[in-house]
Amino acid sequence: MKRGRPIRRTAATLACAAVLVALTACGDGRGARTGGRSPSAAGESTVLDGDSSELERLTAQQIYDMSRAANASAGSYRERMTRADARTNLLLSASECSGIVEVTGQGAFNVIVKDGDVWAKLDQATAVWASEQGGIVLPEGTWLHGTPEDPLMARLASWCHASSFGGPGTAGVKLSGPLIRGDVTTLDDGRQAIPVSANGASVTWYVAAVGRPYLLRQVAAHADMANITYSDFGTPVQAEAPTGSIKEAPTGAWPDSKLR
Secondary structure (H helix, E strand, C coil), X not given: CCCCCCCCCCECHHHHCCCCCCCCCCCCCCCCCECCECCCCCCCCCCCCCCCHHHHCCCHHHHHHHHHHHHHHCCEEEEEEEECCEEEEEEEECCEEEEEEEECCCEEEEEEEECCEEEEEECXXXXXXXXXXXXXXXXXXXXXXXXXXXXXXXXXXXXXXXXXXXXXXXXXXXXXXXXXXXXXXXXCCCCEEEEEEECCCCEEEEEECCCCCCEEEEEECCCCCCEEEEECCCCCCCCCCCCCCEEECCECCCCHHHCC
């Protein structure tokens, strides 16, 4: 079902407009330094010796920056996100994505991204809600196909923020003060981590204290930020085009009031 070249059309974008809000990674994106060596823009990271001794001599800002760079250089990882209005479970890379997005009160959808193609399958609740909002019937339980140039499919695919793999990331929290590091702790999944907190501990990032200094977890104390757990670093996404009934994403003009 894959197209040889993009087909431009006016997608039924904001049938899902209010739900399909792109997630934004947190961090200021500044490169860290360790032993006088700076990670590259592509996110080079340092392999530790099996304990936290190397991180112990770094500042909280350096540890945070190094963790962002390590995640960017992993090539792929699983991201589980929860926030007040949504929850995701996605396996991501720079060119692929596969998983599920659940939106509070508005259902869920599966999404697959592979190179220049996007597929999404809405459950009944999401299809009904989207159809009511946009005035066009969207199928439930059937894969929709499009490209990132289609506004609807682009919005669905925006949960798969592939830009995270091009570098440490730049968007996110405005820090009201310096980062503060804590003592090595053990997360509930058994992984050892160094906590780095910002804004009076309103958000804390947990950085792996053993092995590569991956960013393992983000824990937020206020509703406008997400709690995120990262895992499966370097696991291939292996996204594949779905089988069965596939329909092209619907077209149609949408009023500007829906484009929000």
